[in-house]
Amino acid sequence: MRTLNDQLPFILRRENVARYEDGTVVIGDRREYPFKQVFVRCASVEEVAQAIEDMVTQGGGPWVAAVYAMAMAAHQIQSKAVQEQRDYLDAARKRLVDTRPTNTALARQLARAMAVADQALSEGQSAEEALLEWIESSRDMLYDRSAKVGRYGADLIKDGDGVLTMCFAETSFLLCMAFANEDGKRIRVYTPETRPYLQGARLTAPSIHELGIPVQIITDNMPAHLISQGKIQIYFTAADLVTLDGHVVNKIGTFQNAIAADYHQIPYFVFSLGPDPGKPDRASIEIEERDPAEIRRCRGMPTTIDDIDAYYPAFDITPPHLVAGVITEYGVLSPFDLERFFASTKLL
């Protein structure tokens, strides 16, 4: 039987995102994709943290790598006293949280992992085994939720639509495209390359191409022009974070595409599993700034001389009035109704 995993392009298949193997965490190296299909093997929490910071993985990858790092840490400390194990795991959790200040989903998953380990230790069980069991069921659930989200997204697409995206919107988006294609809708996808890391050119475009759907890469300065030409009818992205009041934090560039879409009356939809209950509003968002030197390079090639200063905010914030809907596993929600919806259904 063809599973959901089989429907996904290479880079999103579970085993290629990250896996726990021989007491190490093996992470699919998205920096090398699509030029090479290689993996980074990490033998310590610090190595996993470094790998996340070095952008070996991104999007939905870091939390998977991080929780496997927790399982690896549990394994490495298993012979010690329970309190020592707890302290060690909590230090590991903190180190891993620090790798990504903007994407709070990582911190929340690590808090859940810590609770799973605590529970196992308090019951005299193996924290490693409890973590691995929890990780696999979490991943199953996440793929199922992404499929629901992808299904709602596919239903928003009309035959003949041009689709704009930004960065690499991961499983929900790729399943959305796969479902729309299976439904017989003829779609074309435009992926801005997404400087400086080129996730659009390197990850999204090859993944869409792998699904057999027509795709063209463009540079990040082109979306508004393509919309004005009538090439684009719908804009989808993932979100690194959605606040309770409907602000969308995502890869830098998402916001200016949303402004351009709004200007041309094109709807912008966001894939999200739900808002972060700890993030009420715009003021609560911390935007990660990365090393400006990364702006002066493109896959290692200098784009200017090193004397020139640069600025690198990694994310931007799209306000709710530019968002046509937040596509969740419960349907397409108004960004203005997220807090009530998730509070009333006790889902947060």
Place this chain on the structure above:
Amino acid sequence: MRTLNDQLPFILRRENVARYEDGTVVIGDRREYPFKQVFVRCASVEEVAQAIEDMVTQGGGPWVAAVYAMAMAAHQIQSKAVQEQRDYLDAARKRLVDTRPTNTALARQLARAMAVADQALSEGQSAEEALLEWIESSRDMLYDRSAKVGRYGADLIKDGDGVLTMCFAETSFLLCMAFANEDGKRIRVYTPETRPYLQGARLTAPSIHELGIPVQIITDNMPAHLISQGKIQIYFTAADLVTLDGHVVNKIGTFQNAIAADYHQIPYFVFSLGPDPGKPDRASIEIEERDPAEIRRCRGMPTTIDDIDAYYPAFDITPPHLVAGVITEYGVLSPFDLERFFASTKLL
């Protein structure tokens, strides 16, 4: 005495844009700048045309290289009969016009060059000498006009302003920045890198830096975010073409920055020597599409695999309602009043 030329950064000094030397056209190679200061020497019209097509020079460079190519052609054909010289020069003109379909200023300058050559030939004079004299006086006049435009621009800037630009807005913009700086206004400039050719990162940022003005490069997906952060108060670009009804054609990305500026109530000003009288409106604009393979490279480095399709419109069109003013040598004009202004003053 310090001349206007001395105030300009390296790449914009007359001798470094293009020059006529030993019967050849020597063109400053903007593809290699700022990594190397090198020149391409062309011994035929075809070599100059190829150099323009290969992006050796851009912005205000192509017309200079092209009219020197006309002088070189006049030299090479000077021993022939007058009609043969005319035919040869007209064929050269056509070949050079074809190098840039969007920037009609090149075609207009070449038409003027042809008229100068025709006049000289009809009077039994050397077309080469007449062309060289006309080119030098045209360049003098152009620098003077750019200085006037730069002066009007500088007066629009307030102390402490953050300035956004796009691509490489050439002499008018650089003089504008130099004048504002000399006036004691503390300014900061943000230059989007301008993919795929990186004119912002390679040409604009080093030129601003050379003037001693603080400058930061950003990627092309960042302008809206910086505006939302309050870092930018004014947006300036050059224009490859302005239509009589005030549409601005400029490097791809100009339009989406203008939308983002408008969304945040930041004014957008365009440097221009005036509209093209042969271009009444948007429908009359031809947008040059370049080889999609160029999108899959960044300074030669692949950004994705060659299987992936790409799309490369080189320019976009900003409608007049997004333009706060067109800065000409006659002052800051409304984009809606260009046709009347230039017709009434018989300046077109």
